[in-house]
Amino acid sequence: MSVTAAKGFTAAGIAAGIKENGNPDLALVVNNGPRRAAAGVFTSNRVKAAPVLWSEQVLKSGQVAAVVLNSGGANACTGPKGFQDTHATAEKAAEVLGTGAGEIAVCSTGLIGVTLPMDKLLPGVETAAGRLSEHGGEKAALAIKTTDSVHKTAVRTSETGGWTVGGMAKGAGMLAPGLATMLVVLTTDADVEAEALDRALRAATRVTFDRVDSDGCMSTNDTVLLLASGATGVTPAYEEFAEAVRAVCDDLGQQLIRDAEGASKDIKVEVVGAATEDDAVEVGRSIARNNLLKCAIHGEDPNWGRVLSAIGTTKAVFEPDALDVAINGVWVCKNGGVGEDRDKVDMRYREVHIVADLGAGDATATIWTNDLTADYVHENSAYSS
């Protein structure tokens, strides 16, 4: 499944020795055509890793033949040497695949500020190329894990058109919009031009990965790629195709949140009654990033005062005495003050649903986040990552 669910793609995942513990750390995804259309969305962090700078250039042509991905090192903040390393990686893949380096996208993930062991990585590209398979999607998904406890894949197939959108993702921390710290490769065997791929991908990430915010920290390496082989020969209606891309992105985004570092609760922050969607997103993010609220949720405390104090820091349209807040279906805050009995709120389960009604319009947005736990602190303080 994963990136090889769609026809026309092969993939491999191997242990190249980049990770010192011997775990899989190198993935290769190849588009065997007949088409090689592609689109990409990258981190909006201004400190961009070398592979992001490289792949942004590659994607400008709207053509990608293959993607090389490594875990075990982000190749970020590594200066000119880091960019040369990414370039050499693309050259090596182009050489073994018989194409041009300008059609090879590169993604890296791991610790920032460490150069990659190229003596391991370049032979690894050759080994991976020798193991490419139409069933290699799972292995590729395993090879891009960092602190992920499970690998993440998702697939949607059109019942009428016979085409498929599939993909893989990694990410478990430093998850914040624009994008979450994630590498995602999506593939499709539908026959779609690069321009439509780009439109569908941007529309999908805007309402999925961009609304996953585990810890408010934005990465230097985020990359989401969508590759189309055209192997089915079917060109779907744009809306149906875009919806399939959105569904796969949504599925993968949910998997990222459920695997977030140290989390014990998945929190759905739904903002309704906003004057604009931008207002709804701003308020949702502010609530989702409030450490005090995230601690309260961890303690199963329906502390709605912390929701209101988070809303109050935004520029959204609202009147403080018109704010309503529900936690798990109980409207604990009405008209900016005390509402239903907070003892009625049942918070025993992993999923927590917060609704904030701004009473200012009809726009809505949903942001997904997690609670803040001692385990998160431990995972991010006990060793470098």
Place this chain on the structure above:
Amino acid sequence: MSVTAAKGFTAAGIAAGIKENGNPDLALVVNNGPRRAAAGVFTSNRVKAAPVLWSEQVLKSGQVAAVVLNSGGANACTGPKGFQDTHATAEKAAEVLGTGAGEIAVCSTGLIGVTLPMDKLLPGVETAAGRLSEHGGEKAALAIKTTDSVHKTAVRTSETGGWTVGGMAKGAGMLAPGLATMLVVLTTDADVEAEALDRALRAATRVTFDRVDSDGCMSTNDTVLLLASGATGVTPAYEEFAEAVRAVCDDLGQQLIRDAEGASKDIKVEVVGAATEDDAVEVGRSIARNNLLKCAIHGEDPNWGRVLSAIGTTKAVFEPDALDVAINGVWVCKNGGVGEDRDKVDMRYREVHIVADLGAGDATATIWTNDLTADYVHENSAYSS
């Protein structure tokens, strides 16, 4: 000392029974003149507690006769009833002190969304008025504590002018600019007009309390008041007076950071080489609010990649390959890449000093924050606060 270090002030702190555990919870600070000039700075959170809404009105006259402060309840998000309670508190203080309610400022701190026990609070105001003393400053400082482990006071006296600026503060969590979750009352026996008090107070809070950011969470109740009795009859030069106010605010701000909930490290984030002071502040805040970095510092890990990824989320003027970062004096990042050996960084001590050089100009700013610890999570999840 505290608010009674300056001549012309009396204060009291008592246990009125607002807190169920019987700890001190009500403070009264009275300006006995001959002047009653005053200035105030309040939270920029748009969800403001009733006492903030009340005191903002009081301060418009530039005159304050007394301040009533309670811990054990924030009186925030309590609707019209909450505002009536604040009004009744001011009326009671005015009655027992023989002045008008329009000259009584009110401050509250504690849990949001709970109305105050007025049957305890109003008799408490009367009791406190009966215990007013020129030596009551310490007791007042003790009565405004919430999760504070210690009470905070500071005093500066002019060697040449003989006048004093003193004050008290509370705050240990929900510390973020605009302002930190704090109540602060400053007093002076210098003879200063309300306008100059306001100017000096705003200048001081901008570079002290507004740059203390323990957890990025902004409160609904923040209040900083400065009261002048004129009891020395001395009108100092503005610059000397403003500097004394700044020094007292800086001292109290440092005490807040050192007592932040669950913290094991105090982190000084110094941004230099910025194009503007606003840029320096934006970058400093972004670094200070990065949960991943705060966890790394807790683990004594000089993870400068997390500093760069935080800088990259800002709109400040900089080039990624011109960024330098020092941690405890070691330039671990040079020109956006690997710098000196990170093993040279000694992080055993409580104070951690991060310098980020943007290489874009001469402006600087310093933001103070703390590490993120399991103890912070525990303090903010184990019970409502």
